[in-house]
Structures are given as structure tokens and as C-alpha cells.
Amino acid sequence: MSExxxxxxxxxxxxxxxxxxxxxxxxxxxxxxxxxxxxxxxxVLPVEAxxxxxxxxxxxxxxxxxDVFTQILVGARTTLYVGLVAVGVxxxxxxxxxxxxxxxxxxxxxxxxxxxxxxxxxxxxxxxxMFAALYGGSTRVAMIAIGxxxxxxxxxxxxxxxxxxxxxxxxxxxxxAGRSPLAIAWRHVLPNVAGLVIVQxxxxxxxxxxxxxxxxxxxxxxxxxxxxxxxxxxxxxTTLRSAPHLALxxxxxxxxxxLGFNLFGDGLxxxxxxxxxxx
Amino acid sequence: xxxxxxxxxxxxxxxxxxxxxxxxxxxxxLPGDPARVALGVNASEEAVRALRTQFGLDRPVLVQYVDxxxxxxxxxxxxxxxxxxxxxxxxxxxxLVTAWLVVSAMLLALVVxxxxxxxxxxxxxxxxxxxxxxxxxxxxAVPAFLAGILMISVFAVRLxxxxxxxxxxxxxxxxxxxxxxxxxxxxxxxxQGAVLARYVRSAVLDxxxxxxLRTARAKGLRPVQALVRHGLRNAAVPVVTVLGLQLATLLIxxxxxxxxxxxxxxxxxxxxxxxxxELLTVQAVVMVLVVAVLVINFVVDLLYLLIDPRLxxxxx
Amino acid sequence: xxxxTVLRVDGLDVHAGSTPLLQDVSFAIDRGERVGLIGxxxxxxxxxxxxxxxxxxxxxxxxxxxxxxxxTPAEHNLLAxxxxxxxxxxxxxxxxxxQEPMTALNPTMRVGAQVAEVMLLHxxxxxxxxxxxxxxxxxxxxxxxxxxxxxxxxxxxSGGQRQRVVLAIALANDPAxxxxxxxxxxxxxxxxxxxxxxxxxxxxxxxxxLLFITHDLGVVATVCERVLVMYGGxxxxxxxxxxxxxxxxxxYTQGLVAASDLSGADGRRERARLPxxxxxxxxxxxFPAGCVFRTRCAHATDVCATPPPWTPRGEHPAGATAYxxxxxHPAGGEExx
Numbered sequence: 001m002s003e004x005x006x007x008x009x010x011x012x013x014x015x016x017x018x019x020x021x022x023x024x025x026x027x028x029x030x031x032x033x034x035x036x037x038x039x040x041x042x043x044v045l046p047v048e049a050x051x052x053x054x055x056x057x058x059x060x061x062x063x064x065x066x067d068v069f070t071q072i073l074v075g076a077r078t079t080l081y082v083g084l085v086a087v088g089v090x091x092x093x094x095x096x097x098x099x100x101x102x103x104x105x106x107x108x109x110x111x112x113x114x115x116x117x118x119x120x121x122x123x124x125x126x127x128x129x130m131f132a133a134l135y136g137g138s139t140r141v142a143m144i145a146i147g148x149x150x151x152x153x154x155x156x157x158x159x160x161x162x163x164x165x166x167x168x169x170x171x172x173x174x175x176x177a178g179r180s181p182l183a184i185a186w187r188h189v190l191p192n193v194a195g196l197v198i199v200q201x202x203x204x205x206x207x208x209x210x211x212x213x214x215x216x217x218x219x220x221x222x223x224x225x226x227x228x229x230x231x232x233x234x235x236x237x238t239t240l241r242s243a244p245h246l247a248l249x250x251x252x253x254x255x256x257x258x259l260g261f262n263l264f265g266d267g268l269x270x271x272x273x274x275x276x277x278x279x
Numbered sequence: 280x281x282x283x284x285x286x287x288x289x290x291x292x293x294x295x296x297x298x299x300x301x302x303x304x305x306x307x308x309l310p311g312d313p314a315r316v317a318l319g320v321n322a323s324e325e326a327v328r329a330l331r332t333q334f335g336l337d338r339p340v341l342v343q344y345v346d347x348x349x350x351x352x353x354x355x356x357x358x359x360x361x362x363x364x365x366x367x368x369x370x371x372x373x374x375l376v377t378a379w380l381v382v383s384a385m386l387l388a389l390v391v392x393x394x395x396x397x398x399x400x401x402x403x404x405x406x407x408x409x410x411x412x413x414x415x416x417x418x419x420a421v422p423a424f425l426a427g428i429l430m431i432s433v434f435a436v437r438l439x440x441x442x443x444x445x446x447x448x449x450x451x452x453x454x455x456x457x458x459x460x461x462x463x464x465x466x467x468x469x470x471q472g473a474v475l476a477r478y479v480r481s482a483v484l485d486x487x488x489x490x491x492l493r494t495a496r497a498k499g500l501r502p503v504q505a506l507v508r509h510g511l512r513n514a515a516v517p518v519v520t521v522l523g524l525q526l527a528t529l530l531i532x533x534x535x536x537x538x539x540x541x542x543x544x545x546x547x548x549x550x551x552x553x554x555x556x557e558l559l560t561v562q563a564v565v566m567v568l569v570v571a572v573l574v575i576n577f578v579v580d581l582l583y584l585l586i587d588p589r590l591x592x593x594x595x
Numbered sequence: 596x597x598x599x600t601v602l603r604v605d606g607l608d609v610h611a612g613s614t615p616l617l618q619d620v621s622f623a624i625d626r627g628e629r630v631g632l633i634g635x636x637x638x639x640x641x642x643x644x645x646x647x648x649x650x651x652x653x654x655x656x657x658x659x660x661x662x663x664x665x666x667t668p669a670e671h672n673l674l675a676x677x678x679x680x681x682x683x684x685x686x687x688x689x690x691x692x693x694q695e696p697m698t699a700l701n702p703t704m705r706v707g708a709q710v711a712e713v714m715l716l717h718x719x720x721x722x723x724x725x726x727x728x729x730x731x732x733x734x735x736x737x738x739x740x741x742x743x744x745x746x747x748x749x750x751x752x753s754g755g756q757r758q759r760v761v762l763a764i765a766l767a768n769d770p771a772x773x774x775x776x777x778x779x780x781x782x783x784x785x786x787x788x789x790x791x792x793x794x795x796x797x798x799x800x801x802x803x804x805l806l807f808i809t810h811d812l813g814v815v816a817t818v819c820e821r822v823l824v825m826y827g828g829x830x831x832x833x834x835x836x837x838x839x840x841x842x843x844x845x846x847y848t849q850g851l852v853a854a855s856d857l858s859g860a861d862g863r864r865e866r867a868r869l870p871x872x873x874x875x876x877x878x879x880x881x882f883p884a885g886c887v888f889r890t891r892c893a894h895a896t897d898v899c900a901t902p903p904p905w906t907p908r909g910e911h912p913a914g915a916t917a918y919x920x921x922x923x924h925p926a927g928g929e930e931x932x
Binding site: 114115117118119121122123125126129130132133134206210213214217218220233236237240241244247248251254255256258259262263266 | 527
């Protein structure tokens with residue numbers, strides 16, 4: 001049985017619950033924004049700018065007379081979208097690389113891991129800035145860059161998990177029985193590293209959110225005119241004196257979603273491997 | 280021991296070489312032409328070609344690479360496309376600024392994180408330990424640039440205690456320097472401190488479960504004594520790992536924070552060069568950052584050898 | 596408490612919340628006496644030792660009376676003593692050797708320093724004398740080239756060598772009481788005998804009391820003079836080794852002795868299979884009320900639902916708890932026929 005299977009029915013820990021609630025909340029926000037927003041998104045409205053939160057505009061309006069709550073809703077889409085694509089790219093490339101490195105003890109595994117270590121020296125944000133320098137800043141460039149930068153994390157965690165699985169008796173038995181490496185990887189290794197990968201995905205998601213926000217803030221990610229929490233922060237910085245809530249709201253949104261994915265990942269790790277937190 | 284150091288040194292040199300290939304390939308081999316990027320889409324084909332010839336970008340890739348690495352090794356990475364300003368001196372000036380920022384942030388983070396992490400571990404079943412642990416999770420989730428913006432809004436805009444940004448040289452105006460360093464360093468340290476404290480907590484919790492700590496208690500050491508004399512050095516191994524990784528992310532975090540506080544460091548140079556489309560400068564700054572990260576990793580490896588005698592002989 | 600008594604445990608109870616783990620454990624050990632504490636895993640042997648040392652894991656509570664006559668007379672109940680006062684006794688008046696030698700030593704500290712530390716801590720020797728004494732102790736526990744070993748790190752030693760170092764630490768301050776918790780279980784059979792011999796010689800030379808925990812009856816027979824049999828958090832039988840093993844009274848002891856085939860040595864090997872005790876040890880705290888063994892005992896009757904009283908079997912210098920059993924239907928004598 002896989003780790004996930006064994007964990008089923010175990011008591012949930014507070015981190016997992018709080019993280020799960022926050023993550024669900026962001027997903028719901030993003031989904032709701034497709035069918036309903038209080039005001040038309042990204043539209044300059046015929047209302048006062050710099051409104052503080054009120055009944056009409058729950059989180060106020062910004063200097064371009066846009067509704068802040070609407071922007072937060074639509075911004076959640078960008079956040080999730082970037083996170084999903086980045087983590088997806090990283091997992092789809094990183095997990096097979098990690099398994100490959102674990103299953104081929106010779107030079108191939110060495111080369112994969114050495115290259116991996118060098119790539120680790122390029123944090124997501126740095127790689128994204130390099131991409132932006134070459135191709136200009138955009139949401140797509142940002143998420144691919146973040147995804148590539150996250151590959152080593154997945155490869156590394158998958159490899160360490162897979163190395164353990166490769167030593168287990170059922171894999172030794174399967175190899176002795178002459179099953180092909182691909183079959184072993186699919187039937188035995190993958191299900192057993194799934195838990196590790198899911199945890200890593202949650203943690204990487206948080207990092208991706210941070211990187212996207214930073215890039216948008218720097219003007220190298222999601223461009224003006226599209227909803228992004230990082231972009232909102234950037235626009236709010238010039239009006240900190242008159243309208244601090246314009247910085248607080250997207251700031252809180254970023255912090256809460258990062259907190260959510262971090263807690264979710266931590267909670268998931270303890271839930272899958274309760275030995276770690278027993279005492 | 281010497282053999283181990285030599286091995287780590289080899290790893291460092293190989294990594295540096297690989298990293299230089301990656302950075303070079305990124306800027307010169309991937310689709311996208313530095314000269315075209317510098318001049319913009321509207322520039323004429325002749326102008327682009329002239330610039331390429333002038334900067335030797337039409338030579339074989341291998342020649343260009345050797346030339347570039349040679350420039351890096353002699354600390355002379357060339358001049359900018361448009362202004363023709365030499366890149367080297369700019370990097371040197373700004374590296375110092377960024378180093379001030381990163382090192383003071385790291386020290387701040389350490390000073391806070393180690394005692395807080397210890398406290399969280401020793402009180403992990405009590406309400407204060409749990410509350411601190413929750414707070415540290417929140418600290419991890421607040422990006423440094425957000426912390427910076429919030430600090431500006433409170434300490435500079437609202438209270439007027441500190442300047443909202445800028446930079447002066449320490450020798451010229453030590454007080455002004457400290458006042459300008461405080462907020463950017465603190466905003467970087469906040470996140471790093473939170474991350475670090477969490478690692479200190481879990482490392483100490485791991486060590487507390489070790490048999491040799493029970494042996495130490497059986498010898499007659501009181502719990503805190505046992506932890507200090509026998510636990511801390513062992514707990515330091517995983518913490519030093521994170522310290523290395525954190526210094527690397529701190530360096531990158533500084534890029535954004537410098538922008539928030541208008542600090543003329545490497546990050547500002549990098550972002551300005553991206554804006555001016557000076558790919559040669561971008562390339563040089565990126566390489567400097569990556570070299571810094573790799574050298575930090577190397578130093579961390581050496582620290583391991585000092586801390587854990589098991590690693591010196593290769594036995595595990 | 597008589598002069599020669601080193602350790603006396605009276606009515607020791609250990610519980611995790613409301614779950615009882617040890618109940619009414621009472622025994623005494625005299626100076627120079629070597630006592631075995633035997634039982635299956637989960638019977639509470641280690642908890643007994645940790646209660647005496649005051650090293651119970653967080654969350655467990657102990658009540659009762661534990662007295663140690665070491666440097667000072669046994670004026671205080673150890674269970675009521677503060678951490679500071681207890682710490683002063685650990686490693687000095689009483690010391691302990693644990694089961695797992697591979698992880699018992701600090702990996703980042705030289706072996707000699709770890710031995711010397713226990714002497715410096717209790718100020719029994721000066722810094723320099725402690726260093727020299729550490730080398731001597733390492734020699735006494737049979738480590739070749741002790742001066743070299745003193746400068747080594749634990750990972751450079753084998754499991755058997757590390758256990759010798761742990762023993763040297765435990766004996767460094769000439770304790771009045773040495774507790775060994777399965778010290779040879781993790782070692783190779785060939786190394787076991789030497790380490791056991793070192794333990795016996797170590798306590799003999801110091802006239803120390805020894806509490807030796809094991810699940811191996813053969814080990815008890817070679818090391819100890821007297822044995823305590825533990826089951827379900829209670830001591831069910833006690834007495835001189837040859838009496839308890841040769842003529843057990845408690846039905847659990849009887850099963851234990853039959854299952855361990857001590858008699859195999861004298862040539863009756865042809866038995867097809869060893870007799871076993873039916874059923875298995877219940878998880879801690881789930882033992883039945885009354886006699887803890889009755890759910891697995893073929894001789895149990897209704898009366899066993901009440902706790903069986905302690906029946907002394909004969910006189911023993913270490914007191915009434917030293918020789919007797921707690922069973923309504925004891926084996927041996929005419930009843931067993």
C-alpha cells in the first residue's frame with residue numbers, strides 16, 4: 001500500500017486543517033471570479049478613487065478607480081495559475097529525473113544529480129529575471145522560469161525517496177524476477193514517492209506564489225492592466241501615506257496563501273509520516 | 280580530512296564551470312540576440328550587425344565563451360553596449376552595498392532565530408512554544424519586500440522615524456548609514472529569522488530524542504545542560520545546511536528589497552540593466568550572484584567537516 | 596533500611612495519564628548483590644530502571660518510595676527529589692548502561708572526553724586526573740590501546756567497543772548501584788560474553804549493587820545471583836536464580852522457563868518443539884485486573900480476578916520481597932503432581 005493509502009483514516013493535524021482551509025479559500029475565490037465579481041474586473045469605474053472599505057466597495061477602490069475586492073478575486077486566478085503551471089512543469093520533469101538518478105547508480109545518475117546541484121544555485125527569482133531580460137516580462141515567462149527553477153527540488157526529493165524504495169525487499173524481489181526498470185518505477189517507486197512529491201508540490205507552490213508576487217512587484221511578471229497581487233502592491237507603494245489599505249490587502253492575500261500552502265505541506269508531511277511529529 | 284577538503288574544492292570548481300556554461304548559454308545560445316535586445320525591435324539590421332561585430336558576438340560560440348570567462352577571471356567583464364561604461368567597477372561598488380545588507384540581515388536573523396528556536400523546541404508542548412511556532416509560520420509567509428513596504432508605511436510614512444530609503448557610505452555618515460540600513464536589513468532578517476528559527480526548533484527536537492542525550496542525563500547533566508553540552512553541536516549540522524541555503528535566498532531576496540528601499544546594490548544594478556536591456560551586464564551580475572551562492576555552499580560544506588567528525592573520514 | 600541495602604523500591608507505580616504501566620513494584624538490592632530483572636518486552640523492566648534513575652519520558656508519572664544509599668544515607672525518596680538533586684546522584688551514586696551502544700555516545704565528542712566528563716561533572720577528579728583515569732578505565736574495560744581509543748570519535752569504534760566505553764562511563768565514579776538495561780542484546784554473541792564478564796568484574800571490584808535487565812534467562816543465570824520476574828508491570832516472582840529457574844512457582848515463570856529451553860544444555864534436545872506460552876503480551880496498560888497473567892494462564896480460576904498476595908518462599912537477607920511469588924495456584928510441590 002502506498003504512503004497515502006496508509007495515512008487514510010489517521011487523525012488530521014491542525015496544520016493540515018488550517019492549511020487546507022486557506023488553500024480551499026483561495027481556490028474558491030479564484031473559481032468564483034469566473035462567474036461573479038462585485039464589479040467588472042480591471043475596469044475603471046465612475047466612482048471615487050482611494051475609497052476605504054465600505055458597503056459598495058468591500059475593500060475600497062484604488063487610484064485608478066478600480067474595485068480592490070474584484071482585483072483580489074481575479075488576482076487569485078493569476079496566483080493559482082502561475083503556481084499550477086510552475087509546479088506542474090517542475091514535477092513532470094523533476095520526478096522522472098529523480099527516479100532516473102536513483103535507479104541508475106552509474107555515471108548517468110551522477111551527471112543528473114551534479115547538474116541538479118548546479119541548477120539549485122539559480123533560485124526561481126533569479127532565473128525568472130534572466131528570462132525576463134531576454135524575452136520581456138509576462139505571466140507566461142514568469143511561470144515557466146519559476147517552473148524550471150523548481151525542477152531540482154523535485155528531482156532531489158524524489159531521488160532520496162526512490163533510493164529508499166530501491167533498497168526495499170519487494171523491489172529487490174521484482175528485479176530478481178526480471179521485471180523491467182520502467183515497470184518497477186511505475187508500479188513500486190512512483191506510488192511510494194507520491195507522498196513526498198505531494199508535500200514538495202505544496203511547499204513549491206508557496207515559493208512560486210512568492211516569486212510571482214515579487215516579479216509582478218518588480219514589473220517583470222504580470223504586466224499592468226492584468227490582475228496580480230504583486231502588481232497591486234507595486235501600485236500601492238506610492239500612496240502608502242494616503243491609502244495604506246491598498247498595500248495591506250494584497251499583502252495579506254499573498255501572505256495568507258503562502259501560509260496556507262506552507263501549513264498544508266507541513267501538515268501533509270506529518271500526516272503521511274506520523275513518526276516525525278509524535279513527540 | 281585534507282582529501283575531503285580537496286574533494287569539496289573539486290566539486291566547487293566543477294560547479295562553477297558548469298554554472299558559467301549555463302549562464303553563458305542562457306544569454307548567447309538561447310534564441311534571442313543581445314545586440315538586438317539592446318537596440319530594440321525598431322533598430323535597423325545594419326546597426327544590430329555593427330554592434331554584434333563590435334562586441335565580437337559574430338565569432339564562434341566557443342571563442343566567445345572563452346573570451347567571456349577570461350574577462351570574468353581577470354575581473355573585467357567588459358563594457359555596456361550603449362553607454363560603453365565598464366561593467367566591472369559598477370559591480371564592485373554595488374557588491375559592497377549588497378554585502379552590507381545581506382550580512383547584517385543574516386546576523387540579525389541568527390541572533391533572533393537561535394534563542395527563539397531553542398525556546399520553541401524546549402516548550403513545544405506548552406502554549407508559549409506553540410504560539411511562537413505559529414508566529415514563525417506567519418513570518419515565513421511574509422515576503423521580505425512586503426515586510427519592507429509595511430515597515431516603510433509605519434516607520435517612515437506614519438512615524439517618520441527613519442528615511443524610507445536611499446543609501447550613504449558608512450565612512451561618510453555612520454549614523455545616516457545605520458538609519459538607512461535598518462529597515463532593509465530588518466525586513467530581510469524577519470523572513471530569514473522565521474525560517475531559521477523553525478529549523479533550529481526541529482533540529483533541537485530531533486537531538487532531544489537522541490540516545491546520547493539520555494546518556495548525558497544519566498551522567499548527571501540537567502536537561503538544559505545536556506542539551507547545551509551535547510545537543511547543540513549536533514543540532515548545528517542541519518541548521519548550518521539551512522544557513523547556507525538561506526544565505527543564497529537572502530542574496531536573491533536582497534534584489535527585490537533593494538528595489539523597495541532604493542538601495543544602490545547589485546539587485547538594483549541587475550534590475551536597471553534588465554530595464555536598459557544591457558544583457559552583458561545582466562549576465563555578469565547573474566554570474567556574480569551564482570558564484571556567491573556556490574562559494575557559500577562550499578563554505579557550508581567545510582563547516583560540516585568542522586562540526587561533525589563522522590564526515591571527515593567518510594564513514595557515516 | 597538495613598546498612599547493607601543499597602536500593603530499596605517500595606510500592607512503585609508508574610502511569611501514563613490514567614493508564615497504569617507499573618503497579619506496586621517492590622524490591623531491594625544489597626551491596627555487592629547482582630539481581631536480574633527478567634520479562635518479555637513490554638513487561639515494564641525498562642520503566643522500572645528509568646524510574647529509579649529519574650529519567651522517565653515526559654508524560655509519565657511515578658509514585659511510591661525509592662531510596663538509594665550511596666554517598667549519603669538513604670534519607671530521601673528519589674521520586675520526590677528535585678531535578679538538581681537527582682542529577683547530582685546520576686552518574687555518581689547510581690549509573691546506567693543502555694541497550695543500544697551505537698547511538699549512546701555523542702558523535703561529535705572524543706571518547707576520552709566523554710568518559711572524563713562524568714568525573715569532572717561530579718568533581719571526583721581534577722581535569723588532568725580525570726583524563727588519565729579515563730584512559731585507565733578504558734583499559735579496564737578491555738579496550739586495546741586505550742590512549743588511542745580515548746582520542747577516537749565514537750564512529751571509529753565497533754558496537755562492542757562502544758558498549759565498553761559506556762560501561763567505563765558508568766563505572767567511572769565507582770557507583771553504589773549500576774543498572775544495565777539489556778546491555779548485550781544489540782551485540783554479537785561472541786562479544787556478549789566478554790561484555791557480561793566486564794560488567795560482573797566491574798561491580799565485584801566496587802562491591803556495587805547490580806540491577807541487570809534482560810529477557811534472556813541464560814544471561815541472568817550467568818550474571819546474577821537473584822532474579823526478579825516481571826509481567827504486566829508487576830513483579831510476579833523473585834528468588835535465587837537456581838530456585839526460580841529450577842523450581843518456579845508462578846505459572847508465568849514456569850512458562851518462561853519451559854519456553855527458554857535452559858535444560859537443553861544437558862542433552863534433552865530431542866523434544867520436537869519448545870513449549871510456548873499461549874496468547875501474547877497485551878499492550879501496556881491493557882492487562883487484566885487481579886492477576887495480570889490470568890488471561891493467558893491454564894490454571895486461572897475466579898479467585899485470580901483479585902490481586903494475588905505476595906507469598907514469601909523462604910528467608911532472604913534482602914527482605915521479604917527478595918524470595919517469593921504472587922500466585923493463587925503456584926506450580927511446584929505436591930499440587931503440580
